[in-house]
Amino acid sequence: MGKHIKSCVTYLILLFFFIGFFFPIYWMMVTSIRPDREIYALFPSWIPKEVTFEHFKTIWFEYGFSIYFKNSLINALFTMGFATSISTFGAYAIARFRFRCKNIFDQFILFVYLVPVILVIVPFFLTLNKLGLNNTRLGLIIGCTCYCLPFSLWVLKGFLREIPEAIEEAALVDGATRMQAFFRVILPLSIPGIIATSLFSFILAWNDYLFALIIIDSEELKTLPLAISGYASGHDVSDGLLMAGGVITVVPAAILYLLMQRYFVSGLSSGAVKG
């Protein structure tokens, strides 16, 4: 009897957190496909009585979200590409080579995340300004890449350390150069780790608000989080449009995560546990 009660209480607590976490997302999705009269009804129903995709059409074509979506996608894809490439090579160097200050570097990789982002952005903004990269796609990509790199490095180095050195040595003895061994043996074995860091970089860049807020000025370079924030703080905000914008922002990253989830989990756990 006691066990049943304990089990019930556990599930109730889980249900509470589940609802607390997922209800806003559910309500956002449901509101985005309701007509306005249902949204503003005195007692809105849990399930829409009528479904419409007008909000999506309006926000996509009339409010420029097609452009913001494109900007977010470009930023996320390039950040993912740069961060993954650089961190793969960097992690390989940390995992395999001996160099000065390696231990210090190894232990302080994540140190940058102890500093509030806003403090990092200010000097970053000044540097970009000097380089003439403010209000440019490249500036934003560089910013997001730099912020992703430490975590990507940390995950990948743990992952690469798990690959036995003997496999690589076997490739060297078999006739491979160091680069050949890296591309033909190490890289294929690192795919889960690489997917995990790619996914992380993509999602971080896709959802980035702060870097975009500081670096981007012009309307045509705005990303989705920036656009939604701008719309939400404007006049005559339509809940339907706002929620549709939210769905457009959330869904692509969510779909990508669901498709790649098993790689993400194995990549993080392999790297994180063994360090």
Place this chain on the structure above:
Amino acid sequence: MAKVIFENVSKSFGVIEAVTNFNLTVEDKEFVILVGPSGCGKSTALRMIAGLEEPTNGTITIGNRIVNHLPPKDRDIAMVFQEYALYPHMSVYNNMAFGLKLRRNSIDEIHRRVQEASNILGLQNLLDRKPKQLSGGQRQRVALGRAIVRNPAAFLFDEPLSNLDAKLRVQMRAELSKLHDHLQATIIYVTHDQVEAMTMGTKIVVMKDGLIQQIGSPLEVYNFPVNQFVAGFIGSPVMNFFPASLIFDAGRLIIDTKDFQFSIPEKKVPFYKHLAGSEVILGIRPNNIHDRLTAPDPIKESCLKAAVEVVEPLGPEIHLYVTSGRHNYLAIVGAQTSVRVGQDVELAVDLDKIHLFEKDPPNLRYNSAL
């Protein structure tokens, strides 16, 4: 195939000297075994041949080339690792073909060599499998096959059997010996298992603390160990050691352990005369101690009394754990012996087979004079 020569090779890792003044010539087609306890430097020496470690001093020659600064891929060697080190994402076929593809051999040539190696090793039906679908013994064969297809100047084996179970190890030992005969290859093999060293090699190099202790054929090293370490390391069961004094008395050399005494046979006196008056270590292999009742006549006179503590019948022989005074030791006697635990027994020692070692030698170095 080729000669491999170490000349005054040393390897240090910071302040740690892993290998010191290593001099060794591996002749063409020789099967040389580097044997010693963990941490003795044998794997480091092997890895220096492969190019996976760079010597701190000295030169390594493969064939006619000094290879110190050559990368592993240019040394024309093949290596079989302790953990097999197969490429997990490649099939057996591609594991074996990988080295040949890197060297841009033709597809036909690759196919021919892989088929040939797989036939020798019995891998014909496994070529499409991935390493995780193979047993330990099969993986070991694939690692061998990967080395064989390359037809290198020398094969390097780094404890390849240590991850196999005992039965498979015995089987693979025989197969490796057959392979050596078939390929007529130069093989340098590292192991900590003295049984592997004795049964497989044509030459054994015994190492300790980065130094070569002795180089010789298995029987040479077994019958004529140069120091106590080699005597205790080679041979199973381990040699019995007794601290003793060596006394020169009335023209005879007498070994005195305080609990028993023997006269050193005349033919051995010239070898040990220089140790007279000093403290020594007497070494007697368990199989050179017999039950006096069943011992051959020539050795019946050199006997000692012992109390039997443990009797282990092993079928064709019996292991007796006995005590003589302060000394506990092992004697291997014939199955016809009828001693029991707690009884006293008279044991006869084959004095032609005893060994004497300096008690505190200045260093345990390889003595090329022996």
